[in-house]
Amino acid sequence: MEIKSTDRDDFRCIYDANYHLIMQVIMHIVYNIEIAEDLTQEAFERFYVKNMTFPSEDDARYWLLRVAKNLALNHIRRNKREIEMVEKVRQMPSAAVESRDGAQAAVEAENRREVRAAIEALPENLRMVIQLKEYSGLDYKSIAKVLGISETNVKVRVHRARKKLEETLSTEDRDVY
Amino acid sequence: MCIDSQMLSAYLDGELKEPYKAQVEEHLEHCAACRRHLEEMMALDRRIREADFPDELLLRSKDRIFGLLDSKYFQNGRKVSFMRRRLEISLPSLITAAAAVVFIFIGGFMFFGASPEQTEDILPSFQLQADPGSVHFVSDSSSLDNFTLEEILQYLDSKGYNVDISIKGLQPLETETESTPESVS
Numbered sequence: 001m002e003i004k005s006t007d008r009d010d011f012r013c014i015y016d017a018n019y020h021l022i023m024q025v026i027m028h029i030v031y032n033i034e035i036a037e038d039l040t041q042e043a044f045e046r047f048y049v050k051n052m053t054f055p056s057e058d059d060a061r062y063w064l065l066r067v068a069k070n071l072a073l074n075h076i077r078r079n080k081r082e083i084e085m086v087e088k089v090r091q092m093p094s095a096a097v098e099s100r101d102g103a104q105a106a107v108e109a110e111n112r113r114e115v116r117a118a119i120e121a122l123p124e125n126l127r128m129v130i131q132l133k134e135y136s137g138l139d140y141k142s143i144a145k146v147l148g149i150s151e152t153n154v155k156v157r158v159h160r161a162r163k164k165l166e167e168t169l170s171t172e173d174r175d176v177y
Numbered sequence: 178m179c180i181d182s183q184m185l186s187a188y189l190d191g192e193l194k195e196p197y198k199a200q201v202e203e204h205l206e207h208c209a210a211c212r213r214h215l216e217e218m219m220a221l222d223r224r225i226r227e228a229d230f231p232d233e234l235l236l237r238s239k240d241r242i243f244g245l246l247d248s249k250y251f252q253n254g255r256k257v258s259f260m261r262r263r264l265e266i267s268l269p270s271l272i273t274a275a276a277a278v279v280f281i282f283i284g285g286f287m288f289f290g291a292s293p294e295q296t297e298d299i300l301p302s303f304q305l306q307a308d309p310g311s312v313h314f315v316s317d318s319s320s321l322d323n324f325t326l327e328e329i330l331q332y333l334d335s336k337g338y339n340v341d342i343s344i345k346g347l348q349p350l351e352t353e354t355e356s357t358p359e360s361v362s
Contacts (some may be wrong), residue, residue: 009253015243023235037238041245048250089301108227133190134225148291159186166221 005047014060015044021061021136022068028131029072029117039075043068044121058142065136065146114135118168124163129154130161180204180211182218189218 003010022043027036046067047060053156054060132143140154147154180188180201187193188201205212323328333340 006250011246012243013252015246019239019242020232020235024230027230029234033237039243041242045245045249048246103226111224113229115225119225119228130225134222135229140187140190153339155187155192156183158190159183162186162218162221163182166217167239168187169221169224 001057003057003060004052005054005060006051011021011044011048014047014057014064017057018061018064019044022064024135025065025131026072028119028135030075031157033076036072039068039071043071062142062145065132069146073124090158112160115165118165119167122164126157127159128162129157130165133158179208180214182214185211185215185218189215189222 003014005011005014020038022040023036026039026043027033030036030039043064050137054063089129119130122130128147130145132138132146138146140151140158143154144151149157184193184197184201188198193201205215324332330340330342
């Protein structure tokens, strides 16, 4: 189905289908909900203003993902200094888990902190691939299209990222406990 | 020979094509080491996924943002035209543009000259009053020397001015020339 970005029904359809995905991708780069929401809004505004016709919903999604990723990365680069200043706050466990007992929540929060730190320590080319794989649930083909690399390259990078994360996370466990 | 971990990673993602997929599955059947390796990978994956943000957080502003975009771009179901969006001009640039128009208009007269005829052509109601014949310099023609002090006082009195006259520095007449400094205040 062809998607016209300025058609209200098409826009609504793409918005509903991709909002969560776009938020997720941006959130895993900027780690700040307000900024992620602003950038997500901007991504969809660009989608409209671009006034483009996409051959399929998937193509619209790839385009949006590319824009979202670039917006988030640019934001990080521009605001590097401020971000370093709030590093500690950002690394603190988020208070998202409720309605479970405190110990369980604390363990999950700790895991979240460790995993995020490990992912953040990855080089950018591996980080984007593993985030799109693990959090956005995209297949290799989609990731390849979003990042403009080959599927084989995606496969290699996913594997490398996993290997590095395994090393980091298991080392951390040994060091901490 | 055991399975290459990159292949196992692709298998985990369901991205391995036949015949490799069948081969991997067959190998996993009887190789405990590779099964354990795969389980470790799965455990890591789970751990990574658990660090995802909860949906309530990610979706909390979904409707609000759509509302914003909807009212901005699709008011009354009608899309805002390209021209209308382009007309959003900031106030400073608008003022600059207006000043430029005025400047060019005035500049046109300054550089290309404007004779009274031309002025009348362009602005019929505007006549150039200041041609040399109609200009009178007060200091040239109507000097106070032509009037006596009495006439001046009468004139000022008729206009309603209250005039005080005092004479200062009165000196005895020594020479023939008469000098009586007066000041009208």
